[in-house]
Amino acid sequence: MVDAVTNSAAESQLLSPLPWQQSLWARLLDQHQQNRLPHALLICAAAGMGKEQLAIALGQYLLCQQPENGQACGHCKSCLLSDQGTHPDLVRIAPDDVGKPIKVDQIRALVETITRSAQQGGYRVVVLGPAEEMNVNAANALLKVLEEPGDQTLFALYSHRPGRVMATIRSRCQSLSLPVPDTDAACDWLRQQAGFDGEPLEQLRLAGGAPMAALAQALEGQDEQRKTLYQTLKLIATQQLGPTQGSEKLAKLSLAAVLDWWLALVQDTLRYRLTDDADGINTLTAQKLIIGLSRRVNEQQMFEFADRIQQYRVNLMSRNNPNERLLLEDLLIRWGNLTNRR
Numbered sequence: 001m002v003d004a005v006t007n008s009a010a011e012s013q014l015l016s017p018l019p020w021q022q023s024l025w026a027r028l029l030d031q032h033q034q035n036r037l038p039h040a041l042l043i044c045a046a047a048g049m050g051k052e053q054l055a056i057a058l059g060q061y062l063l064c065q066q067p068e069n070g071q072a073c074g075h076c077k078s079c080l081l082s083d084q085g086t087h088p089d090l091v092r093i094a095p096d097d098v099g100k101p102i103k104v105d106q107i108r109a110l111v112e113t114i115t116r117s118a119q120q121g122g123y124r125v126v127v128l129g130p131a132e133e134m135n136v137n138a139a140n141a142l143l144k145v146l147e148e149p150g151d152q153t154l155f156a157l158y159s160h161r162p163g164r165v166m167a168t169i170r171s172r173c174q175s176l177s178l179p180v181p182d183t184d185a186a187c188d189w190l191r192q193q194a195g196f197d198g199e200p201l202e203q204l205r206l207a208g209g210a211p212m213a214a215l216a217q218a219l220e221g222q223d224e225q226r227k228t229l230y231q232t233l234k235l236i237a238t239q240q241l242g243p244t245q246g247s248e249k250l251a252k253l254s255l256a257a258v259l260d261w262w263l264a265l266v267q268d269t270l271r272y273r274l275t276d277d278a279d280g281i282n283t284l285t286a287q288k289l290i291i292g293l294s295r296r297v298n299e300q301q302m303f304e305f306a307d308r309i310q311q312y313r314v315n316l317m318s319r320n321n322p323n324e325r326l327l328l329e330d331l332l333i334r335w336g337n338l339t340n341r342r
């Protein structure tokens, strides 16, 4: 999962802090006005909370020649460059591909760039993350510039898992923990995003409360895919469909996503059975199915089924190359047995 950067103004790359980052933003601007902004920040939060967007917005603000009302002005020369994503004094470093490390060559090129003076004569900003993805050589190379960054240089690092960032890097950065977005604010924000439809609360909950992740999933059409899964599970639970036909219906979906949604549904069922509280159901689209199942299934078997999904999920992640179709069919057979108890 990544921190997708979005901006409602279509192609503009000039970013603002997100609604749930406002108090942190005010604090950063305050530090800047008092000349107390550190030269290195480590912005920490789970994936999908908007860390990269905050880092870039801060960089663009610092580069702006005439900020207005706590925002980059949007029309100075610097802002126009930022808007096109071509500002020479804002450097972004990220893995070339998802799951790949940030390599030492990338850091060496960065060091070369920033040891020259700022091209627009002001700040230089490096936005780098996820910081835990730097391999040891890359981290060591970065360490040298972090120790002697030069004037008016900001390293805005961000991390999904700060515990995995090399300790010597961490100790040279001021850590900032991004607040978890308030649910209402995050839902409002989701509703305003171009291309978002569906139920914001459900998508937010299924994305672990991370709004950027919820948006990215919605834009990938995952809402429709989830509905296909729930429909299939319901048909099997009511004996209108066999496991083999079920696996055919689900064959085109990402198995990892299917397992995550399925597990959420099973956990919702168990939670509802134990608490009788419909507000605790995250999978809102399948609420009726969940309530119906919670009255029918054997609790112990359902717990075992949840464990099994988790085990299969681990197998899938460990790239043991399990036969995905067989794995899915196995789960659907078990699902049929579990839900057709008399």
Ligand SMILES: [Zn+2]
Residues within 6 Å of the ligand: 063, 064, 065, 066, 067, 072, 073, 074, 075, 076, 077, 078, 079
């Ligand atoms: Zn400006």
